[in-house]
Amino acid sequence: MGEIRSHEDNxxxxxxxxxxxxxxxxxxxxxxRLLSFITQSQIKQExxxxxxxxxxxxxxxxxxxxxxxxxxxxxxxxxxxxxPDDFFFNQLPAQILxxxxxxxxxxxxxxxxxxSIVDNATTAAAIxxxxxxxxxxxxxxxxxxxxxxxxxxxxxxxxxxxxxxxRAGGSVIVVHLPFPVNSVEEIVSEFRLGLAKGKLNGRKVxxxxxxxxxxxxxVVIPVRELVxxxxxxxxxxxxxxxxxxxxxxxxxxKDIGADFYVSxxxxxxxxxxxxxxxxxxxxxxSSDLHHPVVxxxxxxxxxxxxxxxxxxxxxxxxxxxxxxxxxxxxEGGIHGIMQRNHDAVIEMAKMLAKSWGTILGSPPEMxxxxxxxxxxxxxxxxxxxxxxxxxxxxxxxxxxEVPIHYQPxxxxxxxxxxEGCGFITGYARISHQVYNTxxxxxxxxxxxxxxxxxxxxxxxxxxxx
Amino acid sequence: xxxxxxxxxxxxxDDDETNVNATTITxxxxxxxxxxxCKSLNHLHxxxxxxxxxxxxxxxxxxxxxxxxxxxxxxxxxxRYQLRFLKQPDDFYFNHFTQSILRSxxxxxxxxxxxxxxxISIVDNVTTSAAIxxxxxxxxxxxxxxxxxxxxxxxxxxxxxxxKSVEAYFTRAGGKVIEVKMSYPVSSNDEIVTAFKxxxxLGKSNNRKVxxxxxxxxxxxxxVVIPVKELVxxCRSEKVDCxxxxxxxxxxxxxxxxQDIGADFYTSxxxxxxxxxxxVAFLHCKxxxASKLHHPVVxxxxxxxxxxxxxxxxxxxxxxxxxxxxxxxxxxxxEGGIDGLAKWNHEKVVEMAEMLVKAWxxxxxxPVDMCSSTAMVGLPACLGIMNDADAMKLRSIxxxxxxxxxxxxxxxxxxxEVDPVMGYARISHQIYNTxxNYYRFRxxxxxxxxSGFTCN
Numbered sequence: 001m002g003e004i005r006s007h008e009d010n011x012x013x014x015x016x017x018x019x020x021x022x023x024x025x026x027x028x029x030x031x032x033r034l035l036s037f038i039t040q041s042q043i044k045q046e047x048x049x050x051x052x053x054x055x056x057x058x059x060x061x062x063x064x065x066x067x068x069x070x071x072x073x074x075x076x077x078x079x080x081x082x083x084p085d086d087f088f089f090n091q092l093p094a095q096i097l098x099x100x101x102x103x104x105x106x107x108x109x110x111x112x113x114x115x116s117i118v119d120n121a122t123t124a125a126a127i128x129x130x131x132x133x134x135x136x137x138x139x140x141x142x143x144x145x146x147x148x149x150x151x152x153x154x155x156x157x158x159x160x161x162x163x164x165x166x167r168a169g170g171s172v173i174v175v176h177l178p179f180p181v182n183s184v185e186e187i188v189s190e191f192r193l194g195l196a197k198g199k200l201n202g203r204k205v206x207x208x209x210x211x212x213x214x215x216x217x218x219v220v221i222p223v224r225e226l227v228x229x230x231x232x233x234x235x236x237x238x239x240x241x242x243x244x245x246x247x248x249x250x251x252x253x254k255d256i257g258a259d260f261y262v263s264x265x266x267x268x269x270x271x272x273x274x275x276x277x278x279x280x281x282x283x284x285x286s287s288d289l290h291h292p293v294v295x296x297x298x299x300x301x302x303x304x305x306x307x308x309x310x311x312x313x314x315x316x317x318x319x320x321x322x323x324x325x326x327x328x329x330x331e332g333g334i335h336g337i338m339q340r341n342h343d344a345v346i347e348m349a350k351m352l353a354k355s356w357g358t359i360l361g362s363p364p365e366m367x368x369x370x371x372x373x374x375x376x377x378x379x380x381x382x383x384x385x386x387x388x389x390x391x392x393x394x395x396x397x398x399x400x401e402v403p404i405h406y407q408p409x410x411x412x413x414x415x416x417x418x419e420g421c422g423f424i425t426g427y428a429r430i431s432h433q434v435y436n437t438x439x440x441x442x443x444x445x446x447x448x449x450x451x452x453x454x455x456x457x458x459x460x461x462x463x464x465x
Numbered sequence: 466x467x468x469x470x471x472x473x474x475x476x477x478x479d480d481d482e483t484n485v486n487a488t489t490i491t492x493x494x495x496x497x498x499x500x501x502x503c504k505s506l507n508h509l510h511x512x513x514x515x516x517x518x519x520x521x522x523x524x525x526x527x528x529x530x531x532x533x534x535x536x537x538x539x540x541x542x543x544x545r546y547q548l549r550f551l552k553q554p555d556d557f558y559f560n561h562f563t564q565s566i567l568r569s570x571x572x573x574x575x576x577x578x579x580x581x582x583x584x585i586s587i588v589d590n591v592t593t594s595a596a597i598x599x600x601x602x603x604x605x606x607x608x609x610x611x612x613x614x615x616x617x618x619x620x621x622x623x624x625x626x627x628x629k630s631v632e633a634y635f636t637r638a639g640g641k642v643i644e645v646k647m648s649y650p651v652s653s654n655d656e657i658v659t660a661f662k663x664x665x666x667l668g669k670s671n672n673r674k675v676x677x678x679x680x681x682x683x684x685x686x687x688x689v690v691i692p693v694k695e696l697v698x699x700c701r702s703e704k705v706d707c708x709x710x711x712x713x714x715x716x717x718x719x720x721x722x723x724q725d726i727g728a729d730f731y732t733s734x735x736x737x738x739x740x741x742x743x744x745v746a747f748l749h750c751k752x753x754x755a756s757k758l759h760h761p762v763v764x765x766x767x768x769x770x771x772x773x774x775x776x777x778x779x780x781x782x783x784x785x786x787x788x789x790x791x792x793x794x795x796x797x798x799x800e801g802g803i804d805g806l807a808k809w810n811h812e813k814v815v816e817m818a819e820m821l822v823k824a825w826x827x828x829x830x831x832p833v834d835m836c837s838s839t840a841m842v843g844l845p846a847c848l849g850i851m852n853d854a855d856a857m858k859l860r861s862i863x864x865x866x867x868x869x870x871x872x873x874x875x876x877x878x879x880x881x882e883v884d885p886v887m888g889y890a891r892i893s894h895q896i897y898n899t900x901x902n903y904y905r906f907r908x909x910x911x912x913x914x915x916s917g918f919t920c921n
Binding site for chain 1: 519520521524526528531532533534535540548550551552553554555556558559589590591592593595596599600604606607625626629630632633634637638734736742743744759761762763764765767768778779780781782785864870
């Protein structure tokens with residue numbers, strides 16, 4: 001049973017501090033034992049800048065950042081404005097290195113040289129794919145060699161593949177994963193089949209891009225297994241797009257075994273917009289990756305190149321120590337947060353599914369801090385436009401912020417059904433982060449029930465220009 | 466402009482109109498000249514001290530040219546945008562963001578005299594613009610439009626990071642770079658034009674095509690205003706495929722009219738001299754449809770034109786890009802607006818530069834009409850500045866011991882020079898500077914000279 005918090009719940013425990021015992025770095029071990037954990041009203045205070053009155057159940061899209069981190073960020077911004085030359089020469093490089101070192105421990109990388117900090121996963125994709133583009137141009141890859149991607153890859157990643165792979169003469173193998181999905185085994189076998197099929201005409205597969213947690217629809221993918229399959233099938237390199245991972249599931253990059261692994265830190269790890277970690281396994285570093293925005297440090301290694309790409313505000317990249325302090329105010333640190341978010345989102349998902357007579361899109365063990373809930377079929381989500389129109393409608397009319405996904409049926413006669421026996425083609429992706437309360441989901445539940453009661457159908461909505 | 470009516474701290478005037486509320490920060494008294502600009506400052510009660518009160522008050526900050534500066538009122542406007550995103554990011558993204566970026570682009574279009582807002586993209590900085598244009602040139606090699614050995618012409622004094630970008634995209638793709646050898650000090654535009662012409666000739670020699678010309682509007686180190694319009698014309702008549710002006714320092718310090726200059730691509734920062742927070746720049750494309758540029762960080766706008774692509778490159782803090790109108794409002798509070806401010810800064814930096822070279826017995830690196838809001842002042846030869854390491858050493862000493870922030874440049878001595886002046890300081894003047902900043906620098910150098918200091 002998850003710990004769902006309501007506004008009235010003032011969780012002022014005096015439990016013994018359960019240190020975040022999966023993290024060994026010095027910073028944590030120096031902290032004295034906390035006497036009490038962060039309280040519910042303190043959490044509310046930390047997120048007081050969030051729009052009250054909006055049920056913000058979409059942490060997955062843009063993330064969130066507590067007030068104390070924003071305040072710390074302002075201090076760094078001020079340092080630059082006060083004396084930018086001194087900051088540039090004497091402070092910034094050391095602070096970036098400090099962040100990278102802490103992140104290395106967080107994700108269990110071997111060496112800090114493997115850890116680069118970039119703006120976001122979108123930038124990381126450009127870095128890896130531009131490298132692929134050069135390989136085609138310089139003849140290391142042949143025209144027609146392939147890159148593998150999932151059908152549900154994030155739109156920006158798909159476009160990046162088009163911009164750097166297709167344009168350079170590469171081909172793309174698209175692997176469809178099932179959704180809704182019932183087990184990890186389904187994912188593994190579908191991936192194996194899809195990859196084998198794609199290789200049928202003897203194409204060399206140079207790179208596979210696999211999500212750790214797909215965005216829409218959101219499912220935790222067994223990346224470790226898929227990386228193994230890629231290796232077995234002779235795929236040269238694997239790039240894991242884990243935009244959602246750090247702060248929502250455990251991340252061990254050595255165990256996963258990919259060549260490249262990226263995760264945002266502003267989604268689930270409380271950093272301000274925006275910052276991401278791009279891990280490049282040492283043996284893969286000889287791949288000669290470069291940041292596409294070239295500055296003074298060109299040729300000194302990706303991590304150093306990424307640490308300066310022209311005058312900008314780098315403050316969001318400097319707050320990892322403060323964030324670690326923040327998460328350690330919670331019982332169980334980041335692991336406690338992840339567990340409670342997961343349990344809460346499942347509990348809420350089940351509550352919604354029960355109320356609407358629908359289903360979860362995947363079993364709980366394949367949900368991170370997000371879950372996909374089927375929407376009643378009578379709402380008529382029958383296209384991507386319907387999905388975004390419904391999303392806008394929920395925001396404008398009910399003040400619920402939640403993304404909607406359209407899942408076409410694989411087969412006109414077979415598919416998931418709701419209690420009314422209609423086919424479920426619309427899903428909501430609900431998130432749970434520490435600032436959420438049960439009221440947020442009740443609001444969503446009631447909004448959808450209201451729409452059903454009113455005989456609402458997406459056909460009634462007009463697309464925005 | 467006269468230096469007659471000088472007010473020092475002990476003469477607080479009762480008349481609110483003329484009291485600029487000076488406070489003692491250093492042992493020097495602060496003196497304000499009564500130019501029309503200053504009169505307008507008083508008249509509009511623009512409190513420069515409080516707008517820049519976040520600057521470290523112990524530093525003589527005469528290096529606006531490196532990182533720029535941002536007044537408190539624009540920072541406040543930026544914070545409001547940051548908060549709006551944090552408050553409800555989805556709503557901001559879907560309902561407000563696009564028009565806010567467009568508002569910024571419209572403001573820039575008017576400022577630089579572009580024909581159409583489609584020609585204006587907003588990016589982080591000129592370093593990013595370089596990557597955009599140069600990656601596009603790289604594709605021309607991949608698509609065999611350009612051949613291996615085709616040439617690019619760029620100034621020897623081009624910005625080092627820019628040169629790296631040319632190496633990363635142009636040279637790596639098979640191109641050859643011809644550098645325009647310019648001597649320094651420079652005494653006239655003719656020198657530059659001749660040197661450039663020679664480089665173009667070299668670039669065409671042996672049946673090669675000059676595919677790319679990178680022309681600085683104002684070089685960074687050493688800082689020289691380049692006759693960019695003339696050089697662009699020359700490149701046009703030589704049918705250079707891609708004429709790209711790096712104007713990182715230009716906007717807010719010299720007049721910028723992109724149509725008049727006529728380059729294919731023109732880019733300038735707005736956080737250096739136009740009071741935007743770090744960091745924001747614009748990239749102007751003469752013909753955006755034909756150029757088919759792409760932002761190297763690809764997002765879902767890919768294929769919708771460089772302006773749209775640049776407007777969203779993944780979740781980030783775009784607030785610096787959204788306060789361009791507020792920064793322009795700040796500038797418009799000064800008499801003569803952006804032009805009045807640029808003129809004031811130029812006159813002041815020249816005045817201070819001439820004061821310094823007189824005190825040290827040295828010379829300016831260029832005639833004053835080739836200075837913008839920055840000037841290169843020769844440093845006494847006895848300081849023994851021979852190389853970049855010496856320059857950095859001197860810069861650090863000036864920062865740490867004398868609390869003066871100023872970048873130092875070292876040139877190559879020419880054959881046969883006697884007792885050459887090798888080291889130059891690049892002094893900047895922006896609205897927050899006072900004469901005391903430069904007196905402190907003058908005295909620091911004098912002190913180093915009289916103590917027999919040398920870099921080696």
